[in-house]
Amino acid sequence: QVQLVQSGAEVKKPGSSVRVSCKASGGTFNSYTIYWLRQAPGKGLQWMGGRLIVLGTTKYAQNFQGRVTITADESTNTAYIELSSLTSEDTAFYYCAASAIKGVGPTWWGQGTLVSVSS
Amino acid sequence: EIVMTQSPPSLSVTPGGPASISCRASQSLLHYSGPNYLTWYVQKPGQSPHLLISWASNRASGVPDRFSGSGSGTDFTLKISRVEAEDAGVYYCMQALQTPFTFGGGTKLEIK
Numbered sequence: 001q002v003q004l005v006q007s008g009a010e011v012k013k014p015g016s017s018v019r020v021s022c023k024a025s026g027g028t029f030n031s032y033t034i035y036w037l038r039q040a041p042g043k044g045l046q047w048m049g050g051r052l053i054v055l056g057t058t059k060y061a062q063n064f065q066g067r068v069t070i071t072a073d074e075s076t077n078t079a080y081i082e083l084s085s086l087t088s089e090d091t092a093f094y095y096c097a098a099s100a101i102k103g104v105g106p107t108w109w110g111q112g113t114l115v116s117v118s119s
Numbered sequence: 120e121i122v123m124t125q126s127p128p129s130l131s132v133t134p135g136g137p138a139s140i141s142c143r144a145s146q147s148l149l150h151y152s153g154p155n156y157l158t159w160y161v162q163k164p165g166q167s168p169h170l171l172i173s174w175a176s177n178r179a180s181g182v183p184d185r186f187s188g189s190g191s192g193t194d195f196t197l198k199i200s201r202v203e204a205e206d207a208g209v210y211y212c213m214q215a216l217q218t219p220f221t222f223g224g225g226t227k228l229e230i231k
Binding site: 035107 | 120150154156158168169170173179211215216219220221223
């Protein structure tokens with residue numbers, strides 16, 4: 001069973017950047033696609049992007065193009081998301097998730113990381 | 120992008136009773152290889168989403184058989200045959216046919 005453990009909550013100022021990590025265990029890291037999604041308090045789920053680890057290719061949602069970067073370190077089985085130019089609208093729980101099968105989407109989920117943006 | 124529309128937005132069901140949630144996609148989710156790329160999740164209060172059903176009708180490991188998914192193309196349904204107290208939460212459909220993956224607005228299931 002795959003387990004994903006995310007880094008802790010962050011409090012950021014408007015205009016700054018945040019980096020959230022996601023460490024995977026219990027499976028073969030480079031066989032996965034790692035996704036990042038977010039959920040504003042009381043709202044629905046929003047897909048931000050995904051990285052196919054074995055090829056190192058990444059896709060991003062248009063809404064976040066230019067502001068988001070998803071990377072991965074295969075030596076530590078850890079994925080990262082960095083979001084820049086933060087505003088209060090970026091306050092949300094950020095989830096990493098993994099999938100090994102095409103056409104399913106996120107299968108295993110991390111516990112979520114709350115990012116709060118406030119002056 | 121593909122727009123996903125769920126109904127109803129909320130549902131209140133007596134334990135032991137059935138529940139049904141609909142999900143409609145703005146375009147067909149049928150992949151040329153055969154499956155419909157439609158996934159169902161449940162998110163219980165204070166928890167991350169949890170995979171219930173993939174490819175429209177395949178229950179994930181450990182999901183009770185009272186949960187079933189059906190549909191093809193643009194119209195899909197999640198059914199719970201006999202609701203239990205532990206089923207309370209928000210249910211989401213999601214299309215995995217093309218990026219960006221998109222979600223329905225969610226259906227909040229309340230147990231009476």
